[in-house]
Amino acid sequence: MSKRVQGFSKMTKEAKIEWLTNNYFNNPDEARQTLQKYWHNDPKTQQLHDEFIENTLTNYFLPFGVAPNFKINDKVYAMPMAIEESSVVAAAAKAASFWYDRGGFKSEVVSTKKVGHVHFAYYGDYNKLWEFFNSVKDRFYADTAEITKNMRKRGGGIVDLMLINKTFEEPNYYQIKATFETVDSMGANFINTCLEQFANTLQEAVSESDIFTEKEKDIQIIMCILSNYTPECLVRSEVSCPVEFLETDGVSAEEFVEKFERAVHVARIEPYRATTHNKGIMNGIDAVVIATGNDFRAIEAACHTYASRSGQYRSLTDCSVEDGMFKFWIEVPMALGTVGGLTNLHPVVKLAHELLDNPSAKELMGIVAASGLAQNFGALRALVTTGIQQGHMKMHLLNILNKLEATNEEKEEMKKFFKDKVPHYNMIVNKFCEMRGVSSVEELKK
Structure with missing residues (x-):
């Protein structure tokens, strides 16, 4: 059967599954059953999920958990987290509890501006274009007044417009750089709509002017698009306490702080370590961003x-020790929304926002930043004391046992055995085989 298909998006979901499983799976019936097993029992709920994207076949489940005891700006949260990695929620919860009695997390939004660009080519004198752009700048605001009306009512809108000369990097390349305030929405559609109108206004205004030659009037719009780099939409979160309050896992406070600070400095100077260090931060950030229906790829x-x-x-984190006080902080760009997108559609996303007391976008920025800081603290604390594998592999133990199809009784027995040990894969498998009275995994499958 040919794997080329025409009009796939117009097929029913059942027809898509039929074609896909017959063409790509050795056991089509089993594949169909697996896909259908994860359909929602309520047809209306399933239809809602089907319409989030094109060509939906089924639902891909992620565990949705909570990390309690997050004290952020003196308010206590149960942090919603959607993630598949075993130890993330446990580490976040442990870090939250650790800092609960040490003052908790202090989060502050530094700024909330977002940026988009009209990228275009202009074949003429830059000075002439610059003077003209500034003389007609008010027209850009006027031509987008209807688009920005509702956003302006909420306190947002277009903050600034600038003409940027990039010809030193690419011949004839210019930008209109637009800065926006989008309040509680992430604002992607709003920003992109404004940018496309700016492009139309630019071309119309130039074509109507008598100061440009015909060649100069031939402005080529390359593209109009927001930027997911948001260094002016910035949030900071920190924890701090006297050094003597940081004795942990049998390590003195002074030794812990010295090793912790050095570990952070290593991540400041060594990109190999910084990548893993920041990946751990994103474990905490992404889990809350996904749970609240925001775009984790943009945040990443x-x-x-x-x-x-x-x-x-x-x-992305740093720390200091001054006058006996330990301080650990994160500063990250964080363009989030609490209205629009999935926030008003996905039932579990709505639940996550309610769990957080329906925060504003600014409040959510502080919450998410605190989650990333907590995750990083938990990872560094483990690394400089017991080592990362003790906690991680104990959480991973259940995944391995599920793969081995262990019963609930066998899982409990295995957890007791590894309570004071650092398990690794072969050790777990060998102990399980011993418990079952077999010599190898292959015998388990018989």
């Missing part, structure tokens, strides 16, 4: 670009 991209702003990829 912005954070990693921000980590490279000095010209070298560095840690």
Whole structure:
């Protein structure tokens, strides 16, 4: 059967599954059953999920959990987290509890501006274009007045417009850089709609002017698009306490702080370590961003670009010890929304927002930043004391046992056995085989 298909998006979901399973699976019936097993029992709920994207076949489940005891700006949260990695929620909860009695997390939004660009080519004198642009700038605001009306009512809108000359990097390349305030919405559609109108206004205004030659009037719009790099939409979160309050896992407070600070500095200067360091931060950030229906790919991209702003990829967190006080903080770009997108559609996303007391976008920025800081603290605390594998592999133990199809009784027995040990894969498998009275995994399958 041919794997080329015409009109796939117009097929019914059942027809899509039929074609896909017959063409790509050795056991089509089993594949169909697996896909249908994850359909929602309520047809209306399933239809809602089907319409989020094109060509939906089934639902892909992620665990949705909570990390309690997050004290952020003196308010206590149960942090919603959607993630598949075993130890993330446990580490976040442990860090939240650790800092609960040490003052909790303090989050502050530094700024909330977002940026988009009209990228275009102009074949003429830059000075002439610059003077003209500034003389007609009010027209850009006027031509988008209807688009921005509702946003302006909520306190947002267009903050600034600038003409940027990039011809030193690419011949004839210019930008209109637009800065926006989008209040509680992430604002992607709003920004892109404004940018496309700016492009129309630019071309119309130039064509109507008598100061440009015919060649100069031939402005080529390359593209109009928001930027997911948001260094002016910035949030900071920190924890602090006297050094003597940081004795942990049998390590003295002084030794812990010295090793912790050095571990952070390593991530500031070594990109290999910084990448893993920041990946751990994103474990905490992404889990809350996904749970609240926001775009984790955009947040990831912005954070990693921000980590490279000095010209070298560095840690997103830093720490200091001054006058006996330990301070640990994160500063990250965080363009989030609490209205629009999935926030008003996905039932579990709505639940997550309610769990957080329906925060504003600014409040959510602080909550998410605190989650990333907590995750990083938990990872560094483990690394400089017991080692990362003790906690991680104990959480991973259940995944391995599920793969081995262990019963609930066998899982409990295995958890007791590994209570004071650091398990690794072969050790777990060998112990399980011993418990079952077989010599190898192959015998388990018989």
